[in-house]
Amino acid sequence: MTAAAVGVIGAGGMGSRHAQNLHRLPGVEVVAVADPDGHAAGALADATGAAILGADELIMSSEVDAVVVASPDETHADLTVACLEAGKPVLCEKPMATTAEDAQAVLDAEVRAGRRLAQIGFMRVYDPAHVELKHAVDEGRIGRPLHVRAVHLNPPWIPRSAETVIVQSAIHDIHSVRWLLGGEIDRVATQVVPRDDGSARLVVIQCWLADERAATVFVDAHSYGYEIAVEVTGETGTIVTDPQGGLEVRRNLERRRAVPDGWLDRFDAAYAIEGGDWVGSVIAGVAPPGPSVWDGYVATHVATAAIRSAATRQAEPVDHCSQPALYDESTDR
Ligand code: ISE
Numbered sequence: 001m002t003a004a005a006v007g008v009i010g011a012g013g014m015g016s017r018h019a020q021n022l023h024r025l026p027g028v029e030v031v032a033v034a035d036p037d038g039h040a041a042g043a044l045a046d047a048t049g050a051a052i053l054g055a056d057e058l059i060m061s062s063e064v065d066a067v068v069v070a071s072p073d074e075t076h077a078d079l080t081v082a083c084l085e086a087g088k089p090v091l092c093e094k095p096m097a098t099t100a101e102d103a104q105a106v107l108d109a110e111v112r113a114g115r116r117l118a119q120i121g122f123m124r125v126y127d128p129a130h131v132e133l134k135h136a137v138d139e140g141r142i143g144r145p146l147h148v149r150a151v152h153l154n155p156p157w158i159p160r161s162a163e164t165v166i167v168q169s170a171i172h173d174i175h176s177v178r179w180l181l182g183g184e185i186d187r188v189a190t191q192v193v194p195r196d197d198g199s200a201r202l203v204v205i206q207c208w209l210a211d212e213r214a215a216t217v218f219v220d221a222h223s224y225g226y227e228i229a230v231e232v233t234g235e236t237g238t239i240v241t242d243p244q245g246g247l248e249v250r251r252n253l254e255r256r257r258a259v260p261d262g263w264l265d266r267f268d269a270a271y272a273i274e275g276g277d278w279v280g281s282v283i284a285g286v287a288p289p290g291p292s293v294w295d296g297y298v299a300t301h302v303a304t305a306a307i308r309s310a311a312t313r314q315a316e317p318v319d320h321c322s323q324p325a326l327y328d329e330s331t332d333r
Helices: 013-023 038-048 055-060 073-085 100-113 128-138 162-181 268-284 293-312
Strands: 004-009 028-034 066-069 090-092 118-120 145-153 185-194 200-209 214-220 227-234 238-240 248-251 254-257
Touching: 004 013, 004 055, 004 268, 013 028, 013 038, 013 066, 013 268, 028 038, 028 055, 055 073, 066 073, 073 090, 073 100, 073 118, 090 268, 100 293, 118 293, 128 162, 128 227, 128 238, 128 268, 145 162, 162 185, 162 200, 162 214, 162 227, 162 293, 185 293, 200 293
Parallel strands: 004 028, 004 066, 066 090, 090 118, 145 214
Antiparallel strands: 145 227, 185 200, 200 214, 227 238, 248 254
């Protein structure tokens, strides 16, 4: 294949961002979009020259080589299964699934397909700051990594339950922990600090790795702006990403920095690199290079254990099946 015709399901912020990034790439055409919101679908179709189709129609269309799933979270698993059953490469936004059962269905579908076709949108693995951190850890600059501290601040936002904050926000940090430590989380303990209306303000997840290393995930669901910071402590030192970035303006006895208002701004570069990497694998006809269905599956299991722990107020084990042979050849993302 020398070109790719992509269909995008979901014309909200994320779907539009992927569509526009892909549309700019040589050899890539966004040929179809699907969204029950006719206005959003129309705007994205106008911007990219795509046709508007229903989601199932888009997946089955012979005009569509590969699909981006960026619809509401609880629809990701079914749509991804449909793509896998149709033999189409798919970039599925995180979370791959919102329940352990749905995660199992996606894993089973890809194993049945017998080849890796899906990439999951844990885009931090494409973020230049995270990539630099990962290289420094892998080069052994701080010796064996022992602990990850992930700090995830969302701007003041719609009230969300602890469950939603975990599957929608903390799931990124869960993937970061596995990626940066190169190990599996086998137990979690969650504490939720509520807001007055009962929604979650802070979600703190303490993670035990199978080999007794540790991680701490801290999400503030309603903070002052959008900030993502990661600190890795190793045997001989600590590495921290700079959550600040950008310019500091000094005047009138003040130092001021702008803070991103959300992920589309903060991870602008990551989304563009992610889309290019994924569609490059579609054109080359090879397995997707980024986070796999196995990564999406394990992250969902850690998230559901964290949700259980928030309810029981006890540490909860993370139980899931062992890694199918299809995922033996892992990527370094
Ligand atoms: C949102 O859905 C995202 O995917 C962002 O990357 C994440 O940082 C945010 O917390 C989520 O709500």
